[in-house]
Amino acid sequence: MAVSDFITTNKDRFLNELIDLLKIPSVSADPKFKDDVFRAADFVKESLVKAGADVAEICQTAGYPIVYGEKIIDPSLPTVLVYGHYDVQPADPFELWDSPPFEPVIKKTKEHPGGAIFARGSADDKGQFYMHVKAFEAMMASGELACNVKFMIEGEEEVGSDNLDKFVIENKEKLAADVILISDTHMISMQDPSITVGLRGMSYMEVEVTGANRDLHSGTYGGAVANPINVLCKMIASLKDENEHITIPGFYDKVAELSAEQRGRLNEAPFDLNEYKEKLNIADVHGEKGYTTIERVGIRPTLDVNGIWGGYIGEGAKTVLPSKASAKISMRLVPDQEWHEISKLFENHFKSIAPDSVTVKVKTHHGGAAAVVSDSSLGYQAAEKAMEETFGKRPIPTREGGSIPIVALFQKELGTDPILFGFGLDTDALHSPNEHYGVANYFIGIETIAAFFKHFRTLSAQ
Template sequence: MAVNDFIRDNKDRFLNELLDLLRIPSVSADPKFKKDVFAAANFVKESLEKAGADTVEICETPGYPIVYGEKIIDPTLQTVLVYGHYDVQPADPYELWDSPPFEPVIKKTKIHPEGAIFARGSADDKGQFYMYVKAFEAMMASGDLPCNVKFMIEGEEEVGSDNLEKFVIENKEKLKADVILISDTHMISMQDPSITVGLRGMAYMEVEVRGSNRDLHSGTYGGAVANPINVLCDMIASMKDENDHITIPGFYDKVQELTAAQRERLNEAPFDLNEYQDKLDIEAVHGEKDYTTIERVGIRPTLDVNGIWGGYIGEGAKTVLPSKAHAKISMRLVPDQDWHEISELFENYFKSIAPKSVKVKVRAHHGGAPAVVSDSSVGYKAAEAAMEETFGKRPIPTREGGSIPIVALFQKELGSDPILFGFGLDTDALHSPNEHYGVKNYFMGIETIAAFFRQFRKLTDK
C-alpha cells in the first residue's frame, strides 16, 4: 500500500522529528518554561504546514496557544477532527531519571524489545499526537487522504485546559467534524490491543493547615501547640475508612453503579495480577474492598494525596514545629459525579474535621467531568477495523482510570463521541521519571491512523 510504503521509507525522519519535538521542555505548569511552550506550539505549526495542511494558525488564548490546522479536500466528504496536546508534565524529580528528560534516548526494554524513546512527553502526548501529523503527511504524499482533516493541538492539558472550553464554544463551526480522534490513552498490550470507552473525571484540590503565627522551637512548644503537619496527616487519614471507602458525606450519592453483567464483561479483559505487581515491584495491591483491580481503576472514584509539604526538609536536622502544612489532593470521579459538587463536598468536610487548634484553607485547583463513549458508533467501528487490520486482532473496549476533561466537553459542545485511540502502554511511566514510548508503538500507530481514515470513509460511504 502506498501510504505504508511512504511510512517505511521515511521512518528515520519521522522518528528524528519526534525526537526534536521531545527536546523542547514545554512544561505548562512551570512559568520558567514559558518560552519553550511557545516554541513547541511553533514546532507543531511548522510540522502541519510541511505535512500539507492548507490552513494552519496559532490561536492565542489568555494562556498558551492552540494550534489549529486543516486540509479540506472536498466539503462534501466526511471530516475527522484530531485533538492532542503539546505541553508536558514537569520532569521533577530530575535525579530519578536514568537520562536527562529532555534529551531523548532510545533503549531496548523487556516490554519494548525494538526500543523505547525515553523522554518527558514521549507517550503523553507528543509521541501520540505526532503520529497523526505523520499519518496525515503519508496520506497526502501518497495521494490517499480519503477524508477532510482538522487538527486542534493545545498547550494547557496538563494544567486543566482552562482556555479550551471557551475556544471550542466560540469555534464550533470551525471545529465541526463527523468524528473526533484522541490518542492520549493507552491499550492493554501490543498482543491485546484495546480502545478506551470510559474515562474518570477529576477534582484537584489544594489545602493549607495553619497553626501558630510562626515556626516554633519543637522543644519549647512541642506538645503544647498543634503541629500542622501532624494535624494534616490525621485529617487526610480520616477521609478513608478501613475498607478504603471515602468518608466525605454525599461523595457516592451520584456514583453510577454497573450491573453484575457489566462488571463481568469489564473483567474479561486480559489481566495478570502477579505480572501487574511484578511490574510495579509491590507485594500486594490495595484499594476499595469488594472490587477488582480493573474495577478500582476504571469504574470507582478515588481520593489520593499527590503532594504534601511543610516544615524543614533541607539537609541535616532542624527542630522546628512548622506554622503551616500543605497538600495537593486529587479525586478521580466516575459517571455521574460532578467535579464542582465534589469539590464543594470536599471543602465543607475538610473544614468540618479541622480541630480548633488550626485554621484551614481549601482551593479547588481544577477539574473535569468523567465520560463514557459509545462502542457502537461508526467512528468506533472504523477504529476497531483499523486496529484489527494492523494488529491482526480485534481490539477490546476498556475503561481507563485517567482523566481527559475535554472528552465530556466535546460530547456536549460538538455533539460527537471522541474515539480514544491510544497506543501507549500502562507501563510507559506517564507523569513519572523515565517516561517512555515504544518505537514500534509509534509506527504502528501511524499505520493504524491511516487505516482508520480508509475504514471511516468506507463505512460512511455505505
C-alpha cells in the same frame, strides 16, 4: 507510493522529528518554561504546514495557544478532527531519571524489545499526537487521504485546559467534524490491542493547615501547640475508612453501580495480577474493598494525596514545630459525579474536620467530567477495523482510570463522541521519571490512523 511504503521510507525522519519535538521542555505548569511552550506550538504549526495542511495557525488564548490546522479535500466527504496536546508534565524529580528528561534516548525494555524513546512527553502526548501529523503527511504524499482532516493541538491539558471550553464554544463551526480522534490513552498490550470507551473525571485540590504565626521551637512549645503536619496527616487519614471507602458526606450519592453483567464484561480483559505486581515491585495491590483491580481503576472514584510538605526537610536536624503544612489532593471521578460539586463537598468536609487549634485553607486547582463513549458508532467501528487490519486482532473495549476533560466537552458542545485511539502502554511511566514510548507503537500508530481514515470513509458511505 502506498501509505505503508511512504512510512517505511521515511521512518528515520519521522522518528528524528519526534525527538526534536521532545527536546522542547514545554512544561505548562511552570512559568519558567513559558517560552518553550510557545516554541512547541510553533513546531506543531510548522509540522502541519510541511505535512500538507492548507490552513495552519496559532490561535491565542488567555493562556497558552491552540494550534489549529486543516485540509479540506472535498466538503462532501467526512471530516475527522484530531485533538492532542503539546504541553507536558513537570519532569521533577530530575534525579530519578536515568537520562535527562529533555534529551531523548532510545533503549530496549521488556515491554518494548524494539526500543522505546525515553523523554518527558514521549507517551503523553507528543509521541501520540505526532502520529496523526505523520499519518496525515503519509496519506497526503501517497494521494490516499480519504477524509477531510482538522487538527486542534492545545498547550494546557496538563494544567486543566482552562481556556479550551471558551475556544471550543466560540469555534463550533470551525471545529465541526463527523468524528474526533484522541490518542492520549493506552492499550492493554501490543498483543492485545484495545480502545478506551470510558474515562474518569478529576477534581484537583490544594489544602493548607496553619497553626502558630511562626515556626516554633519544638522543645519550648511541643505538646502545647498544634503541629500542622501532625494535624494534616490525621485529617487526610480520616478521608478513608478501613475499607478504602471515601468518608466525605455525599461523595457517592451519584455513583452508579454497574450490573454484575457489566462488571463481568469489564473483567474479561486480559489481566495478570502477579505480572501487574511484579512490574510495580509491590507485594500486593491496595484499594476499595469488594472490587477488582480493573474495576478500581476504571469504574470507581478515588482520593489520593499527590504531594505533601511542611517544616524542615534539609540536611541534618532542626527541632521545629512548623507554622504551616500543605498537601495536593486529587479525586478521580466517575460518570454523573460533577466535579464542581465534589470539590465543594471536599472543601466543606475538610474544613469541618479541622480542630480549633489550626486554620484551614482549601483551593480548587482544576477539574473535569468523566466520560463514557459509544462502542457502536461508525467511528468506533472504523477504529476497530483499522486496528484489526494492522494488529491482526480485534481490539477490546476498556475503561481507563485517567482523565481527559476535552472528551466530555466535545460530547456536550460538538455533539460528537471522540474515539480514544491510544497506542501507549500502562507501563510507559506517564507523569513519572523515565517516561517512554515504544518506537514500534509509534509506527504502528501512524499506520493504524491512516487505516482509520480509509475505513471511516467507507462506513460513512454505506
